[in-house]
Amino acid sequence: MTTLTRPAGSKANGGPENAASRRIAGYLREAILSGEIAPGERIRQEDVAERFGASRLPVREALRMIEAEGLIDSQTHKGAWVPRLSGHEVDVIYQMRERLEPLALAESLPHLTEDDLRRLEAIQERIEAGDGIGEFLALDREFHLLTYSGCPIDQLSSMVVRLWNSTQHYRRAFMHLTGPGRRWVINAEHRLLLDAIARRDAVDAERHLGGHIRRTRIELSAHPEVFEGTAR
Amino acid sequence: MTTLTRPAGSKANGGPENAASRRIAGYLREAILSGEIAPGERIRQEDVAERFGASRLPVREALRMIEAEGLIDSQTHKGAWVPRLSGHEVDVIYQMRERLEPLALAESLPHLTEDDLRRLEAIQERIEAGDGIGEFLALDREFHLLTYSGCPIDQLSSMVVRLWNSTQHYRRAFMHLTGPGRRWVINAEHRLLLDAIARRDAVDAERHLGGHIRRTRIELSAHPEVFEGTAR
DNA sequence: TCCGCTGTCATTGGATCCAATGCAGCATAG
DNA sequence: CTATGCTGCATTGGATCCAATGACAGCGGA
Incomplete structure (x- = not known):
């Protein structure tokens, strides 16, 4: 699918x-x-x-x-x-995510199974257990992509994956530079998102997700050193 | 670029x-x-x-x-x-356009030249002159893509083109079924858009563009016969 | 008469060879 | 000593050949 x-x-x-x-x-x-x-x-x-x-x-x-x-x-x-991206490019890609992923989530929501919800819960618990940075990056990705896994529109699904892929390197660089701090914010947002999904509340889920991505983007834009010397 | x-x-x-x-x-x-x-x-x-x-x-x-x-x-x-798309798929693709294209326009706006504006004006005049359906489809596409031509973010530009490409066949089918009617709405919207672009008013331009795509989507969803027998 | 099997053929996937291009290093002239 | 042009090599692009797979027609049995 x-x-x-x-x-x-x-x-x-x-x-x-x-x-x-x-x-x-x-x-x-x-x-x-x-x-x-x-x-x-x-x-x-x-x-x-x-x-x-x-x-x-x-x-x-x-x-x-x-x-x-x-x-x-x-x-x-x-x-x-492999292309180098500028800070502005990554910023705009995050804006694209902010606009597209809530839509993907809304399309996915009706098709998520109870089993998907259990797996999401399990992933979130492992995120909260808090392992290394590499582990966190993988789990966070797995968490979000799983929430979109019910989306039946191929164009939308593939674009969302593409946007994640394009910025993955810079997410890792960011984490390594700033350390794991503010993870409690991420966890709180994930919990709110998970709750909205469990209630099948598309409006609420979209709002939390949009805010989640937006805050990540702003935090990232505050650390231009992630992109130093990478102007295309 | x-x-x-x-x-x-x-x-x-x-x-x-x-x-x-x-x-x-x-x-x-x-x-x-x-x-x-x-x-x-x-x-x-x-x-x-x-x-x-x-x-x-x-x-x-x-x-x-x-x-x-x-x-x-x-x-x-x-x-x-070549894949067949369902009505729902095309509808969601239009929702993606509604969210992405205003962003592309905002990124493009500062980089559009005076010459681009003149070319846009010329295209719009040819649209209003009103030739055949095929001509209209091509000109409308040229018009909008030209408004995005200043966008320096490759990921965004290419996704916008991709969304246009995916739905092009159904745009044509729609036009052939419903005839050229309501073209004056399109022209009015183009004029408002053009005016906002000329004033470099990103907020206004985004709003008009979003509405333009939204109305097109709704109009299209009212004609499910465009997709008859094309379920994937 | 209908279902399943089998063999043939059309079509795609993969490997190897050859051609074309770009780049780096060197030689030479100023 | 520097700049410029030439030559050789590393690397990519393209063509042809062979292998593997899937679809379909024809045949036989229930």
């Missing part, structure tokens, strides 16, 4: 095994999201192919896919690299 | 000639947008390759690109086809 519970951005694929290009695209996404490949870094087709024991052909297809997702830039005969 | 004035969705490419895959992707976009390839129809790699006098390889890359844009669906070993 949606891409949200899958390798992050890949189409639902009925086939027993995904085509190599899809697996490679998934790997590249993960590598960029995790910071293994950092902004500014170049991606050589041969390296990726070698890593997968495949030829360069499916790698090229994978690169075209994630290029269309905005995860890499590429130019003819000059190769592909 | 942005993709809006280019073949609709392709990255800015410094190279003297675009790679074949980009040209083919551009052609496929155009073919789908113009209705030459209709929703439900399948796309065979060999056909496209033959048409370009190229091999299937760049065609496959092009298909991956426009797949990531949501213009086609594809499954391993089963091929690619």
